[in-house]
Amino acid sequence: MTTAVQAISDTDISAQDLRDLLDAQRLAYSANPMASAAERKARLKRLKAMVLEHRDALMDAMIKDFSARSRHEMQLAEILSLVEMVDYLSGQVARWMRPEKRRLALHLQPGKAQVFYQPLGVVGIMVPFNYPLLLALGPLATALAAGNHAMIKMPEATPHTSTLMADLIAKCFDPALITVVNGGPSVAASFSALPFDHLMFTGAGSVGKHVMRAAAENLTPVTLELGGKSPVIIGADFPIEAAAERLCYSKSVNAGQTCVAPDYIFIPREKVEAFKQAYKQAFQRFYPKVSDNPDVTAVISERHQQRIMSWVSAAKAQGACVEPASDEQVNDGTRRMVPLLVTQVDRTMTLMQEEIFGPVLPLLPYDSLDEAIEYINAGDRPLALYYFGFNKACQQKILSHTHSGGVVFNETMLHVAVDDLPFGGVGASGMGHYHGKEGFITFSKPKAVLFKPKFNGMSFLYPPYGGFIDRILGFLIR
Structure with a gap:
């Protein structure tokens, strides 16, 4: 061969x-x-x-x-x-x-x-x-x-x-x-x-x-x-450090080049800074270095890398704040990237309109679950939706008030690995x-297949109509 x-x-x-x-x-x-x-x-x-x-x-x-x-x-x-x-x-x-x-x-x-x-x-x-x-x-x-x-x-x-x-x-x-x-x-x-x-x-x-x-x-x-923009909502009752760790792992897999990767995250307003710090700590623990690290996957091509960075630059010019997950400068000749956390974003930015498909993660503060749901429902229906939280009423509200190809609670992406679950999108996804x-x-x-025997039961319903046939139909209808 x-x-x-x-x-x-x-x-x-x-x-x-x-x-x-x-x-x-x-x-x-x-x-x-x-x-x-x-x-x-x-x-x-x-x-x-x-x-x-x-x-x-x-x-x-x-x-x-x-x-x-x-x-x-x-x-x-x-x-x-x-x-x-x-x-x-x-x-x-x-x-x-x-x-x-x-x-x-x-x-x-x-x-x-x-x-x-x-x-x-x-x-x-x-x-x-x-x-x-x-x-x-x-x-x-x-x-x-x-x-x-x-x-x-x-x-x-x-x-x-x-x-x-x-x-x-x-x-x-x-x-x-x-x-x-x-x-x-x-x-x-x-x-x-x-x-x-x-x-x-x-x-x-x-x-x-x-x-x-x-x-x-x-x-x-x-x-x-x-694909599309698969959102994450972190509930107020979920430990922020645990959420950051799980999301850092799933967003880092394949450099974020996964159709069901977390695309943006809603975080309780008062926990945004804590999330950023926990995310950075998790990333640096998972990947002490990026350059020459065999555990780190690169972006598929220079064209895709330039696309991602052009969206980040445009968002920054519109007022977004961009923070790398570590201070390392990658210089190993590959397209490995240090993930970027982006705050102060809005829907007018390309970064919030198109599927990112790379190691960039916008963070949105929110004050109520209804606010997050309203934002999600105003956009295209995503391939996946993730909710971190143990409140059963909130989980049920996510299921009944949003549309997505799949939903995962307290984790991301793993539903794809469940062989007995259907996988597919809805609407634009x-x-x-x-x-x-x-x-x-x-x-x-x-x-559709119908087998009929030699005996013809339908013959009772053949014309001429009236009398016995009408009595049969009346009985069946009742």
Whole structure:
């Protein structure tokens, strides 16, 4: 297998080549349109074995792409999460495949009603840069569990990982079952315009709009996993030091490049200074140094780093106060960053309008829970919402008075790792789900099936109407 990096450009593969790959997968699917549970489990087992056998090479590739990436984070957030998901799917797929019995009304008796879960066919998967392993193979595993074939478009921002992924999939799987496509923006545009049976996109909302528009030309159903500004509210009853520690950890993972990372935090007004000090202490305890620290992940590219810093500079010019989590000047030649805490922000700043996707954390003082909820509800519905507090009434108010893809109490991001929970956004943060049973359903067609016996019970309701039939209908209606 080659490990050389191929240039990922718009000329790597043509629109016709993509259509030929899709046609080959459609043909292969039509030859076996209802893969057995044993076949699906075997595919999942092979996928897991591929990842475990080549995990060091995959981590090396991701480190090259990011300029610095924590192996511990990769093993936890990408490899372990994927292995756990595959094991969970393997254990559930046979049960999920069984037709589900449904209720049949009295006037339709005798008979039997059920839902038959049928694979859709060929699924397209478009992968973002931030977790290129998990967000390629996680949706793939769910699609395989549902009995589908799949084409994967890897991100151009991770050329080493994307090239290696294409090599590994080609080595371990028939391209008529799974194939990986690499290329730049025009390849991505052609990929999204293919008439898949389902298309899943993970990434920015601005790109998701284009993907959905292209898919609409083919009436292709889409699942969009986007993101947005996931807020945190720290309740007055939660220890501020514990909140700072937990939030420092979750915001530092992958340098904040996580779709469900805390994006801004509401803090009781009188505790803002205490939070800042506790956050800085936690960061310096977790990472005594940033330069050359293998535990610290870098921002994916210089372009993304410049974007983040331009937003910070603009906020500062508008009156925001910016404080680094430590005084260290990073000079190791990577894109590792010391996190920045930003106060005195308002909604007019770009920093408070766009998803940050980096190690910058705005802090907002608040005086009442209603105030924080009103602010959150005035913006787009987020992918996740986090509340730190033990008051059951406040927790219930968060659940009933806000909309978000998911809610976590007294922690952040961990709901994504719960394999039996659906994961997905709402409104601007996305649509559809691909974890758990809901993910299996996303990549399946729940087909309505009605069985009728030889005896025709409906004959009692045939015309001519009146008399006996009307008495039957009156009885049924009552």
